[in-house]
Amino acid sequence: MGGSILKRLCTIPWALTGVAAIVYFAGRDINPDQVFGAVAGDFLPKLVPGALGVFIAAALASVMDSCSAFMISSSALFTENIYRPILPTGPRGTTFLWAGLLLSHLS
Numbered sequence: 001m002g003g004s005i006l007k008r009l010c011t012i013p014w015a016l017t018g019v020a021a022i023v024y025f026a027g028r029d030i031n032p033d034q035v036f037g038a039v040a041g042d043f044l045p046k047l048v049p050g051a052l053g054v055f056i057a058a059a060l061a062s063v064m065d066s067c068s069a070f071m072i073s074s075s076a077l078f079t080e081n082i083y084r085p086i087l088p089t090g091p092r093g094t095t096f097l098w099a100g101l102l103l104s105h106l107s
Helices: 001-024 033-047 051-086 093-107
Strands: none
Touching: 001 033, 033 051, 051 093
16 A cells, blocks of 8 residues: 555656646747656756756666566567477476577567
8 A cells, every 4th residue: 555655646746847847838839748858958957966967867777677677578478488388398497598598688
């Protein structure tokens, strides 16, 4: 129960950022897909020097995390659903490990 409440509380700053962007960019013609980046570029350097760099590093870290999760899940799906059925019976422990490692490096 605590995790679900925490998730709800974490969405409040995102909503407040959107409301602040609506107020800040009122009357200006701006692409809605670029609002979050424009807010970060306008406000973060004024708040703390280097905050924009930390913001960009956090965005890149989230992309890297998503790519990592994709690589792990795709190698596991390949190993369990494609490689295991075609492998003849016998010692399987290390062959599955190497198949997963090879595919994670290829994906």
